[in-house]
Amino acid sequence: MWKTILRRFLIMIPEVIILSILVFLLAKAMPGDPFTGSINPKADPAQIKHLMRINGLYDPWYQQYWNWVVHLFHGNLGNSYQYQEPVTRLIAGRAGNTLWLALFTMILTYAFALPMGVYAGRHEGKLPDTIIRVYTYVTYCIPFFVILVLGIWIFGYVFGWFPTTGSISSDASSWLSTIGSRFYHILLPGLLGALFGTVNIVQYLRSEVIDAKHSDYVRTARSKGVPNKDIYRHHIFRNSLLPIAAFAGYSITGLLNGSIFTETVFSYPGMGLLFVNSISYRDYTVITALVLIYGILNLIGTLLSDIILSIVDPRIRIQ
Amino acid sequence: MDKKKLALSAMAVLATVSLAACSSKNSSSSENGTTASLKLSPTFNNKKATNASATKNSTLKLAEPNDSPFQGISDQVLSTNQEDADVFAPGGGGSLFNVDKNYKIIDGGLANQRINRKAKTVTITLQKDAKWSNGSKVTAKDIEYPYEVIANKNTTSQQYSADFNTIKGMAAYHTGKAKTISGITFPDGEKGRTAVIHLTKVTPAMKYSGNSFIWGTVEPYEYIKNVPIAKLASSKQVRKNPIFTGAYKLDKVVEGESTTWSPNKYYYGKTPQIKHISINVVSSNNIDKAIQSGKYDFTVPGSVLHGTDYKELKNVKNYKITGQPALAYDYFGFNVGHYDTKTQKNVMDKNSKMANKNLRQAMMYALNLDAVNKKFGNGITWRANTLIPPIFSKYYDSSSKGYPLNIKKADKLLTDAGYKKRNGSKWRSDPSGKKLTIYFGAMTGTSAQAAEYQDYLQQWHKVGLNVQFTGGKTMEMNSFYSTLQKPKQSSIDVYAAAWGVSSEPTPTQLYGEDATYNMGHFVSKKNTQLMNEMNSDKAWNDTYRTKAFKQWQKYMNEQAAVAPGSFSYNWVPVNTRVKGFDMGPANNSFWSNLSLTSSSLK
Numbered sequence: 001m002w003k004t005i006l007r008r009f010l011i012m013i014p015e016v017i018i019l020s021i022l023v024f025l026l027a028k029a030m031p032g033d034p035f036t037g038s039i040n041p042k043a044d045p046a047q048i049k050h051l052m053r054i055n056g057l058y059d060p061w062y063q064q065y066w067n068w069v070v071h072l073f074h075g076n077l078g079n080s081y082q083y084q085e086p087v088t089r090l091i092a093g094r095a096g097n098t099l100w101l102a103l104f105t106m107i108l109t110y111a112f113a114l115p116m117g118v119y120a121g122r123h124e125g126k127l128p129d130t131i132i133r134v135y136t137y138v139t140y141c142i143p144f145f146v147i148l149v150l151g152i153w154i155f156g157y158v159f160g161w162f163p164t165t166g167s168i169s170s171d172a173s174s175w176l177s178t179i180g181s182r183f184y185h186i187l188l189p190g191l192l193g194a195l196f197g198t199v200n201i202v203q204y205l206r207s208e209v210i211d212a213k214h215s216d217y218v219r220t221a222r223s224k225g226v227p228n229k230d231i232y233r234h235h236i237f238r239n240s241l242l243p244i245a246a247f248a249g250y251s252i253t254g255l256l257n258g259s260i261f262t263e264t265v266f267s268y269p270g271m272g273l274l275f276v277n278s279i280s281y282r283d284y285t286v287i288t289a290l291v292l293i294y295g296i297l298n299l300i301g302t303l304l305s306d307i308i309l310s311i312v313d314p315r316i317r318i319q
Numbered sequence: 320m321d322k323k324k325l326a327l328s329a330m331a332v333l334a335t336v337s338l339a340a341c342s343s344k345n346s347s348s349s350e351n352g353t354t355a356s357l358k359l360s361p362t363f364n365n366k367k368a369t370n371a372s373a374t375k376n377s378t379l380k381l382a383e384p385n386d387s388p389f390q391g392i393s394d395q396v397l398s399t400n401q402e403d404a405d406v407f408a409p410g411g412g413g414s415l416f417n418v419d420k421n422y423k424i425i426d427g428g429l430a431n432q433r434i435n436r437k438a439k440t441v442t443i444t445l446q447k448d449a450k451w452s453n454g455s456k457v458t459a460k461d462i463e464y465p466y467e468v469i470a471n472k473n474t475t476s477q478q479y480s481a482d483f484n485t486i487k488g489m490a491a492y493h494t495g496k497a498k499t500i501s502g503i504t505f506p507d508g509e510k511g512r513t514a515v516i517h518l519t520k521v522t523p524a525m526k527y528s529g530n531s532f533i534w535g536t537v538e539p540y541e542y543i544k545n546v547p548i549a550k551l552a553s554s555k556q557v558r559k560n561p562i563f564t565g566a567y568k569l570d571k572v573v574e575g576e577s578t579t580w581s582p583n584k585y586y587y588g589k590t591p592q593i594k595h596i597s598i599n600v601v602s603s604n605n606i607d608k609a610i611q612s613g614k615y616d617f618t619v620p621g622s623v624l625h626g627t628d629y630k631e632l633k634n635v636k637n638y639k640i641t642g643q644p645a646l647a648y649d650y651f652g653f654n655v656g657h658y659d660t661k662t663q664k665n666v667m668d669k670n671s672k673m674a675n676k677n678l679r680q681a682m683m684y685a686l687n688l689d690a691v692n693k694k695f696g697n698g699i700t701w702r703a704n705t706l707i708p709p710i711f712s713k714y715y716d717s718s719s720k721g722y723p724l725n726i727k728k729a730d731k732l733l734t735d736a737g738y739k740k741r742n743g744s745k746w747r748s749d750p751s752g753k754k755l756t757i758y759f760g761a762m763t764g765t766s767a768q769a770a771e772y773q774d775y776l777q778q779w780h781k782v783g784l785n786v787q788f789t790g791g792k793t794m795e796m797n798s799f800y801s802t803l804q805k806p807k808q809s810s811i812d813v814y815a816a817a818w819g820v821s822s823e824p825t826p827t828q829l830y831g832e833d834a835t836y837n838m839g840h841f842v843s844k845k846n847t848q849l850m851n852e853m854n855s856d857k858a859w860n861d862t863y864r865t866k867a868f869k870q871w872q873k874y875m876n877e878q879a880a881v882a883p884g885s886f887s888y889n890w891v892p893v894n895t896r897v898k899g900f901d902m903g904p905a906n907n908s909f910w911s912n913l914s915l916t917s918s919s920l921k
Contacts, residue, residue: 030797031802032798032800032801033801035477036796036797043477044479044481044482044828045835045836046480046481046835047477048477051477054472054473079475079553082390083391084390084392084397084475084553085553086553089553093574093575152605152608157605157608157611157614158612160612164601165576165601165602166573167573167576168573170573170576170577170578170597170599171579264386264387264602265604267601267602269574269575269576273388277387282797
């Protein structure tokens, strides 16, 4: 298995190179440049041209690409044109926020969805099952940004229970109050994200549980006299987790993607917004860095999923 | 308070005027439409008395409506956007001069300015007690250092313009030939209070704040001298712990999210009164809810609120709407030529599709801008009648009619010029009988903007002109401007766009013969002459200068190569606990004048 993992890693190298070239070419193919957005009566076009030149934006793409690679190996992803600071620092500042929010949301989602899925599968066709199914579909049907706007309005503005902007309150200074304030700020978006993002896990788990309930090994266990509780805990639950485990690798990569909706509505500085802004501002350095990071994360995520699967399910072994 | 260079990006301005679809309940009838039907005052005259203890112990909470985190560059020289200027506004932005209501520089600010026409110098003298918020003195070197940052070879600043070459030695420094700017001298030393700027010419524009010759802010040289200029924008002196000369000093900045302030005890001017000021970025999706639930005292003047917000907020209890015309306008541009890259000049093409003045005028008369603004503007936008926004009360030509709807006149103009329907076609062909298709370039925006664009097309179709979107649909902002900025292009014949203007409105950089931003390439001897008049020797006389501006407006209106679209209000909802609010340009002590009448928001 270690050999397989190593091989997968080696294959990732040309994949990443191809990805970076593609991203580089596509970014440059977009109309406009990092300075198009800043045309105004007082920005002299000559100075803009000068800035374009010193930033090497008039060089042929392969030269720009080469410069970028050389810098990359020096740990330098360049400067953001829009934010005028090193890309690494910019991304690091945002990645923390996104990571916390996503991790919190993910934990909550699993905490809500796993019991619901098992419970619904166990009581298939009965009232609790119907309630859970209706709940998941209703939450699935409502567009997420509507939930966010409603949520912030009701709980943030009307009741005033939660903060409504940013990732931290401006008067948090001590170590403890910083952590507390950060947590307080991700509570509402995290809860909303979890409560309204359960549908996939619940439905998968529910159908797996129902399948497992009727399988031979469960019937055998039952006839042996294994208590119902243990059957669910040891036999059914573990087997039903397979598809969920397969997802887990991918959802780890999702941790850094960030949600544009959540970030916009809660004015929460994260990666999703950064990515969208960098595209509309033609902030090439940020675009390429982000796509590259996402690409690498995706490759790792796929690998992780495979590894998790092989751990959870002894029948699957990577050859 | 808009003393500093107000350089809104084209995008930000577009956002100001973007409006969402909704029906207007505007009851007032503004049939002539050349003025705003809605009257907003820049001042909130709170009759209640200041509550001293509330003022001393409370936090004034401000919102900055914006959909993305602010960039965090506190330095006016390096910053390129309005959000940064807004969230760092209580620090004063290093503003040098006080201004009157016409943005004319007056005495009493951080420094005073004297122009010597004979010697061609501008002398800037600092207040005796001018200090930075860390207690160190503001020096003559601090006046000069912005020029170094702007013109440095490795700078990230976008502010350098050809106008700075009128400062002696500036060009040499910019190209790296000289180590210092020889044209800026310090009669009583770098640590003194006076800097003298030696120029090759002085112009009347220099009397006004926001002109492109004399930079209007200071840089804390001692504080930042060890940071290489190329790295200044990312340094912690500029982002994390910047120092200021204004009424308030920065306590803390949370990157992209918020800033907090407390009174600057070294401030030279009127003592600030409120204990703390906090400014938070609030998503424009829920700024209305935030105001309705009384979370903020006001939005930072200068920030963007839309027409739809106005509809939501105009009747909110405990808030008063204040506003003044924005330093911006929407316009229609016609492509009548090209930019000659060899001579670096715009050239009119007599044979271009839009070269006929009658055609351009007819297209403007065909539009129903009054109705469009009434429907989508909710009172905060109105049809523009000229290319100088009404905030410049002295220069603005209120008598100008602009282009109100007049289909009959449009038809007549077209027919007279030979644009006739031939061979039973439903479309007019050009005077030589050739098929005429006009391409309209417009930027993708809100659904309301899309509706407005459709209305423009329909109106043009009404007078028999076959006008189509360039490429069949609206254009993304970047492709729109890349197309227009090509030296020669024929895919856009007429376009809708917006300009944010500086507080010194000389339009040469937009419509001059060698202006790259003259994207329609309209050039005429008369136009050049009229624009030169604005800053000629005679224009030192204010009355003459005003006349020159008005003449130019008349001429541009008549030529219709760049035609006015709409004006808008820059407006702010203010909580009734706030006293002393006045966003007008002449209120130079905006932040010190604020006080509170209650310790909690109403």
